[in-house]
Amino acid sequence: MNKVILVYLQLNDGIINPVGFELIGKAYELSRVKGHRICAVLIGNKNDTVKDQLKGQPVHQLFYIETKLLYNVKEYAGYLGEVCRELEPDIFLLGATKEGRSLAPYVAAQLSTGLTADCTELKLDEDGKLRQIRPAFGESVLADIKTRTLPQMATVRPGMMERFAEGPAIPTEICYIDKTGSEKETMVKVVSVSRIEKVKDVDITKQDVLVILGAGISSREDASVLERWAQSLSGTFACSRKLVERGWYGISRQVGLSGNAVNAKLIITIGVSGSVQFQAGIKKVKNIIAINHDEAAPIMQIAKIPIVQDLNTVIEKIKEWEDERDDGMVRG
Amino acid sequence: MLKIAVCVKQVPKNQIGIDENTGNIIREDGLNCMNIYDYAAVETALRIKEQTEAEVDIFTMGRMDSRGVLQEALALGADEGILISDSKYAGSDVLATSYILSRGIMKKGDYHLIICGKQTTDGDTAQVSGAIASQLNWNYLPWIHEIAEVTEKEITACMLMDFEKIEVTAIYPCVISVEPSIYTVRIPTLMNTLKSRKKNITVYGQSELSLPEHAIGQKGAPTRVAGIKNLTCKAVPAIRDLTAAEIVRLICEEAECPLESRGGYE
Numbered sequence: 001m002n003k004v005i006l007v008y009l010q011l012n013d014g015i016i017n018p019v020g021f022e023l024i025g026k027a028y029e030l031s032r033v034k035g036h037r038i039c040a041v042l043i044g045n046k047n048d049t050v051k052d053q054l055k056g057q058p059v060h061q062l063f064y065i066e067t068k069l070l071y072n073v074k075e076y077a078g079y080l081g082e083v084c085r086e087l088e089p090d091i092f093l094l095g096a097t098k099e100g101r102s103l104a105p106y107v108a109a110q111l112s113t114g115l116t117a118d119c120t121e122l123k124l125d126e127d128g129k130l131r132q133i134r135p136a137f138g139e140s141v142l143a144d145i146k147t148r149t150l151p152q153m154a155t156v157r158p159g160m161m162e163r164f165a166e167g168p169a170i171p172t173e174i175c176y177i178d179k180t181g182s183e184k185e186t187m188v189k190v191v192s193v194s195r196i197e198k199v200k201d202v203d204i205t206k207q208d209v210l211v212i213l214g215a216g217i218s219s220r221e222d223a224s225v226l227e228r229w230a231q232s233l234s235g236t237f238a239c240s241r242k243l244v245e246r247g248w249y250g251i252s253r254q255v256g257l258s259g260n261a262v263n264a265k266l267i268i269t270i271g272v273s274g275s276v277q278f279q280a281g282i283k284k285v286k287n288i289i290a291i292n293h294d295e296a297a298p299i300m301q302i303a304k305i306p307i308v309q310d311l312n313t314v315i316e317k318i319k320e321w322e323d324e325r326d327d328g329m330v331r332g
Numbered sequence: 333m334l335k336i337a338v339c340v341k342q343v344p345k346n347q348i349g350i351d352e353n354t355g356n357i358i359r360e361d362g363l364n365c366m367n368i369y370d371y372a373a374v375e376t377a378l379r380i381k382e383q384t385e386a387e388v389d390i391f392t393m394g395r396m397d398s399r400g401v402l403q404e405a406l407a408l409g410a411d412e413g414i415l416i417s418d419s420k421y422a423g424s425d426v427l428a429t430s431y432i433l434s435r436g437i438m439k440k441g442d443y444h445l446i447i448c449g450k451q452t453t454d455g456d457t458a459q460v461s462g463a464i465a466s467q468l469n470w471n472y473l474p475w476i477h478e479i480a481e482v483t484e485k486e487i488t489a490c491m492l493m494d495f496e497k498i499e500v501t502a503i504y505p506c507v508i509s510v511e512p513s514i515y516t517v518r519i520p521t522l523m524n525t526l527k528s529r530k531k532n533i534t535v536y537g538q539s540e541l542s543l544p545e546h547a548i549g550q551k552g553a554p555t556r557v558a559g560i561k562n563l564t565c566k567a568v569p570a571i572r573d574l575t576a577a578e579i580v581r582l583i584c585e586e587a588e589c590p591l592e593s594r595g596g597y598e
Contacts, residue, residue, distance in 0.1 A: 012495050071491070071498060073462065073472040098494045102474035102509075105462035109430055114554030117457035131558065137454060144559035187506075188471050191480075191488060191499040209587050233587040268583055289583055295570045305586070306570040307579055317576035 005036045006089035006151065008080065009062075010099050011044040016053050019095030022161040026122055027093065028058045029162075033124045036090065041083050043067060043076055051174065058164055059172045063087075067179040070190050071099060077106035079179060084111055089151045091130050093122075096155035104155050114147035116154040120283055122161075130154070135257075135280050159205060159261040160283065202236055204253060209235025210264045212255055215242035216271020216292065222315045223248060226270060229318050238262065240272045255281040271311050274299025334386035334484060336377045337443045339433060339464070340370040340405060342398040343454040366401040369449030371517040372510045377447050378409045379515060380482050387411050389440065393421060393433055399533060406528035407520035414440055418537035420549050426455075428552035430463030435543055436536050438468070444504035445487065450475070450511055458509070465507035473502055477511040 005027040009020035020040075027038045041063040042050065054062065065079045080103070084092060092107075094100035096118040108115035120142075121133035130152040136143040147153070204210060211230035217223050223243075230237040237253070244254045255262055257277035266287045272278060274290070274297055282288065290303035293310055300306040345363035377388040390405040392398050393416040402413030416436040424432060437443060446468075448461035465472035478490040480499065488501040492511055520528075538548075545551055574582065 010494075017494070071493060073465070073474065074470070077466065098475055098492070101458055102462050102472070105426060105430075105457075105459035106466040106472060108459075109427060109463040109466035112427065112554075115426060115459060115463075116555060117459055136456065136560075142561040143557050144561070146556050146558045147554050148556065149554040186471075187503040188473070189501045191501055193499070194497050196492070196496055209589075233584065233589045235587065266587055268587075287586065289586060291579065295572075300570055304568065305582070306568060307574060307582075308570045308572045309574065309576065309579060313576045314579055317580055321580070 004089040008094040009042040019158040025164040026161040092151040113149040214240040214272030375517040407525040413533040423550035425553035434467035461509040
């Protein structure tokens with residue numbers, strides 16, 4: 001049997017996007033059930049460092065499609081379609097990045113196969129079929145989706161799967177597929193490329209303790225009290241989408257579907273209602289303390305410690321202590 | 333003249349859920365509206381129309397009551413609405429939907445440009461626009477957040493990718509999906525609303541499109557929902573009787589940052 005799980009490795013400036021390694025990690029886990037081979041495909045300029053980047057990863061075969069074309073959905077999807085037709089993988093996974101999410105539907109429709117968007121979990125059932133779990137309907141439910149055609153395709157939300165930790169070393173065979181020259185045929189010409197300046201003052205996905213501020217916080221002053229408090233808890237602060245919309249914080253502080261998926265050991269949500277979009281960002285967090293005046297808020301249903309209390313009272317208390325401490329420091 | 337097709341969708345207005353036993357969608361109040369991301373698509377088409385005198389047709393696929401979203405787009409200034417509706421189309425997933433929509437669009441005319449919103453608020457996949465482009469074998473420009481120029485032959489626009497903005501010029505035909513940030517959307521004027529009542533809405537069903545049954549509806553959908561799990565089921569009883577001081581202390585303990593150890597908060 002030659003059953004294959006294929007993963008797409010997104011290349012940005014010669015570096016494999018981290019979600020690629022998460023896909024390999026998941027593919028490895030899945031491959032242990034039915035003995036699949038893991039293959040990977042990437043598209044870009046020829047780059048010798050890719051081999052090093054993949055060192056120690058359980059990838060049997062890498063299809064390296066060489067092209068000078070910058071991201072071009074139709075051409076890229078055509079290349080991936082060719083690889084799929086040749087390799088006939090059981091499963092084809094892409095990261096749910098902007099690149100992956102736009103490339104995957106083009107490939108899937110070409111191959112007349114099904115595609116599940118933005119999965120947060122994948123597993124094989126007893127029949128060896130891929131079960132694709134994704135939040136649906138405003139993230140109020142988890143849908144478990146099956147595909148009856150091959151390849152079973154899914155995009156996978158970044159930050160949700162574990163990277164491959166360790167196992168027997170597998171030499172990766174690299175097959176180069178030369179598509180240089182095809183850039184002449186495309187009807188899409190690149191005019192300019194500019195980097196998106198990411199003012200990432202802090203990486204909230206790497207913090208152990210997060211105080212997450214929500215729409216229930218009514219003033220900037222209250223917010224800054226909580227920002228400082230987060231620091232004194234040896235953590236940092238983050239926020240829900242509403243506060244980004246208010247212009248208080250940037251996306252780098254946002255937790256949720258359109259923000260970041262966090263990995264904290266403990267989060268304290270204050271005035272966060274916990275929409276399903278928000279919950280998508282805290283899926284990995286087990287220890288949630290939620291403070292909200294509304295017992296019925298969704299966050300209260302998933303919190304380990306749901307506390308019903310008026311936010312102002314709590315913030316007032318924190319502020320009091322802060323003032324006392326500051327006084328103490330001045331005196332000291 | 334430039335011909336533009338815009339795809340919109342009717343979605344439930346309020347938070348929806350799923351009945352865990354039946355798997356059916358719970359539409360809490362039965363109210364529907366246009367998918368919020370689609371306003372940006374309609375707006376983009378109308379801006380192009382203002383610059384180049386393009387013709388803008390609005391397509392939707394759904395139940396007969398989806399007519400409302402077409403009327404709304406017509407009141408904003410679009411020219412014609414096309415409702416693709418047939419009980420045989422029910423149960424379509426991304427692949428079947430994109431197939432039916434692309435065939436409907438092809439039947440209506442030779443379009444240069446198809447504009448879609450970034451995603452819907454109910455399906456939330458952001459996949460249909462790319463699948464339509466694929467069905468037609470057209471070029472596809474996703475995540476457009478700025479349009480630099482539109483001419484009779486080509487569009488120059490900027491894709492907001494993961495790490496960079498890529499500005500490209502694409503020769504028609506082409507499908508684009510637009511970010512909600514692309515334009516501030518207009519509200520319908522009284523004049524346009526009155527005018528829109530005279531505008532035509534065409535209905536296409538199976539008798540007009542005659543699509544192969546294996547490619548549409550449930551039969552044409554390779555994906556199936558095998559199960560549903562509500563995320564809000566294992567609630568711990570909320571704690572109501574803690575004072576603010578006790579709450580802060582509790583949190584400090586959970587954070588393994590006892591008050592005493594930090595000097596400040598005694």
